[in-house]
Amino acid sequence: MCPHTNGDILPNDPSHMVAVDHSAPSASRTNGVRANGQHPREQQRRNPYAPRASDFLSNISNFSIIESTLREGEQFANAFFDTKTKIAIAKALDAFGVEYIELTSPAASEQSRADCEAICKLGLKAKILTHIRCHMDDARIAVETGVDGVDVVIGTSSFLREFSHGKDMNYITKTAIEVINFVKSKNIEVRFSSEDSFRSDLVDLLSIYQTVDKIGVNRVGIADTVGCANPRQVYELIRTLRGVVGCDIEVHLHNDTGMAIANAYTALEAGATHIDTSVLGIGERVGITPLGGLVACLYAANPEYVKSKYNLPMLREIENLVAEAVEVNVPFMNPITGYCAFTHKAGIHAKAILNNPSTYEILKPEDFGLTRYVSIGHRLTGWNAVKSRVEQLGLSLNDDEVKDATAKIKELADVRTQSMDDVDSLLRVYHSGIQSGELAVGQKEAFDALLKKHRHPSQSQEREESTSVAVAA
Numbered sequence: 001m002c003p004h005t006n007g008d009i010l011p012n013d014p015s016h017m018v019a020v021d022h023s024a025p026s027a028s029r030t031n032g033v034r035a036n037g038q039h040p041r042e043q044q045r046r047n048p049y050a051p052r053a054s055d056f057l058s059n060i061s062n063f064s065i066i067e068s069t070l071r072e073g074e075q076f077a078n079a080f081f082d083t084k085t086k087i088a089i090a091k092a093l094d095a096f097g098v099e100y101i102e103l104t105s106p107a108a109s110e111q112s113r114a115d116c117e118a119i120c121k122l123g124l125k126a127k128i129l130t131h132i133r134c135h136m137d138d139a140r141i142a143v144e145t146g147v148d149g150v151d152v153v154i155g156t157s158s159f160l161r162e163f164s165h166g167k168d169m170n171y172i173t174k175t176a177i178e179v180i181n182f183v184k185s186k187n188i189e190v191r192f193s194s195e196d197s198f199r200s201d202l203v204d205l206l207s208i209y210q211t212v213d214k215i216g217v218n219r220v221g222i223a224d225t226v227g228c229a230n231p232r233q234v235y236e237l238i239r240t241l242r243g244v245v246g247c248d249i250e251v252h253l254h255n256d257t258g259m260a261i262a263n264a265y266t267a268l269e270a271g272a273t274h275i276d277t278s279v280l281g282i283g284e285r286v287g288i289t290p291l292g293g294l295v296a297c298l299y300a301a302n303p304e305y306v307k308s309k310y311n312l313p314m315l316r317e318i319e320n321l322v323a324e325a326v327e328v329n330v331p332f333m334n335p336i337t338g339y340c341a342f343t344h345k346a347g348i349h350a351k352a353i354l355n356n357p358s359t360y361e362i363l364k365p366e367d368f369g370l371t372r373y374v375s376i377g378h379r380l381t382g383w384n385a386v387k388s389r390v391e392q393l394g395l396s397l398n399d400d401e402v403k404d405a406t407a408k409i410k411e412l413a414d415v416r417t418q419s420m421d422d423v424d425s426l427l428r429v430y431h432s433g434i435q436s437g438e439l440a441v442g443q444k445e446a447f448d449a450l451l452k453k454h455r456h457p458s459q460s461q462e463r464e465e466s467t468s469v470a471v472a473a
């Protein structure tokens, strides 16, 4: 088991890893690559999948986030946000820089209405939206809360028309026009969205969007409510819609089949302008496009644009805030903030990373206020990784000596993973043995004897304790 997946939402103690600082001039590298790890030619290499000038529809570098943790996120099975928590989340999202914050319908409950009013009064930079059914009763309550905009939704698929609200397309269109005109008359933004868009009839969809576009809706929304769409379907629908309406296009994508980030990216490529997210993706069932994952994906396409829009080092704090509020852990494989997101292990990776982090990283941890680690004390380690630790410790060993010490680390790690302390003390013992002349390359038995002599009593006791626990289990 990965020793770091102990359920803590904060990154754990990287006890068998070493942090790699590429800004430090002392971090000299092998093979003539610059000390800062940036080979001039490498610096110029671009992601071949980054947007091209020919992608004329693409909004990959021109989009807004509608952050729906306080609406869709509240629909997550574990979620209960009291007023204080809602305010803390809204403030954190605002400080991060999301353009919109979407709140639960004020028609849901008295407290939902009061919380909506309270968040509107915070004076945040982000625009505050609330989300309502396509119904005048809900619209009347919503416009009184002080929101900057109202997101109106109604199901258009045959499933929802038959089994949810029971209304036909004529009724839906008529009510949509009434609600949109009413909200517009209050001089606030209005968006109209079809729930379950990907299982709706295309002609119905395009026709209602064209109608609401003509009466001046600010945005139309496409929703993959059941998470059934794939990127090609998303691209085709959004590109078609882009040709039919002049207003902005929002997408709301559920993650039931794991497509939510890819679908969001593709929607932007096809001309969508606004993406719905929630922190950690929380929402109904497995939720929607996660804020962090979307940011990772868009940063990979255009780092400078994403860095200029959002306070990226805040991401971890926001995810921890929401994780704690809904009593879940940040997943270990979460993009950017997952426990091992910037930890490199295998020797081949470690060597290349130490030479130039771009070899195995598409995201720069420092842009997110995070640190890169190289894990050393395991059987997949290599002498280049060990050499970098030798240099960090200020020990002087030649390459043959480092290789000799590496062989010992591997031998020990074949039995159990070695902590960073274990590796450091092994290297120090080896170094002092070489310095004193007690040891030379290849003298395995002499090295074993020295290690035995220098083993710290508390270390061996700890080891025995953990061994005895394992045996007892």
Ligand SMILES: CC(=O)SCCNC(=O)CCNC(=O)[C@H](O)C(C)(C)COP(=O)(O)OP(=O)(O)OC[C@H]1O[C@@H](n2cnc3c(N)ncnc32)[C@H](O)[C@@H]1OP(=O)(O)O
Residues within 6 Å of the ligand: 075, 105, 107, 108, 109, 132, 133, 134, 135, 153, 154, 155, 164, 165, 166, 195, 225, 284
């Ligand atoms: C896909 C999504 O996530 S959409 C957003 C989901 N968000 C929410 O549901 C917000 C929280 N919901 C609530 O608090 C409640 O469901 C309320 C206040 C909205 C409605 O509560 P109730 O009046 O008790 O109705 P209930 O929840 O049982 O059923 C939903 C009603 O809305 C109707 N309805 C459902 N969707 C829509 C819609 N998009 N537009 C208009 N009416 C709708 C249904 O026909 C049903 O009406 P009925 O009273 O004639 O049966």
Ligand SMILES: O=C(O)CCC(=O)C(=O)O
Residues within 6 Å of the ligand: 072, 131, 151, 152, 153, 193, 194, 195, 196, 221, 222, 223, 224, 225, 226, 252, 254
């Ligand atoms: O309002 C929308 O666009 C989407 C509503 C929703 O949560 C969904 O359809 O999954």
Ligand SMILES: [Zn+2]
Residues within 6 Å of the ligand: 072, 225, 252, 254, 283, 284, 288
């Ligand atoms: Zn949803």
